[in-house]
Amino acid sequence: MDQDARNFMRWIDALAKGIIAGAAVGYLFSFTGMMPAAKAVVLGGMAGCLASITFKNRQDDKRDADK
Numbered sequence: 001m002d003q004d005a006r007n008f009m010r011w012i013d014a015l016a017k018g019i020i021a022g023a024a025v026g027y028l029f030s031f032t033g034m035m036p037a038a039k040a041v042v043l044g045g046m047a048g049c050l051a052s053i054t055f056k057n058r059q060d061d062k063r064d065a066d067k
Contacts, residue, residue: 022048
């Protein structure tokens, strides 16, 4: 596997973890009754996606600074 493929797989892994974690938090939030479960899961998944992108960028910047 070349380096580009490894970087791509790291991005996919980070996005998948973020979406799953965000959707789970959204579902738990739906138990409060403030919004329907489907809407909470979708919004949580989108927020998790954005959070994972931010986290991955910060990780990459930190790794580049260490080199």
